[in-house]
Amino acid sequence: MGGAVTVDTAQLREGAEVLSEASDDRPTTETTASDLGSAVAGKAFEKFEQYWPPSRSLLTSSVVAITRALQAAADTHERRDAQDATAFQAVDRAI
Known part of the structure; x- marks a missing residue:
């Protein structure tokens, strides 16, 4: 039989x-390209402003999904652990 497995649900939470x-x-700040002092910096800022909002949205939704997964893992483990303990107590044991 394998060793004991422990899950730290507090750490998951x-x-x-x-x-x-x-x-x-x-x-957010109200920075504009003209606030950056050079045309090169302004162009880089404008390019960044074009691609960052969709990327930020994807990043945020991914973090939210991982957050929910961690919470669900903690909830599920605690529920299953309680169910297993109850089932184990209900069984007659030879030892």
Whole structure:
């Protein structure tokens, strides 16, 4: 028979909380390309502004999905552990 397996559900929940806080809305700045001081920096900023919003949205939705997965893993483990303990107590044992 294999060794014992332990799951630290508090650590799963803590990870979910950290990710949840990381994905909270952050204040935005009203920086414009002209605020950056050079035409090259301004063009780079404008290019970044074009591709960042969809990427940020994808990143945020991924973090939310991972957060939910961690919470679900903790919930499921605790529920299954309680069910297994109840089932084990209900069985007559020879030992």
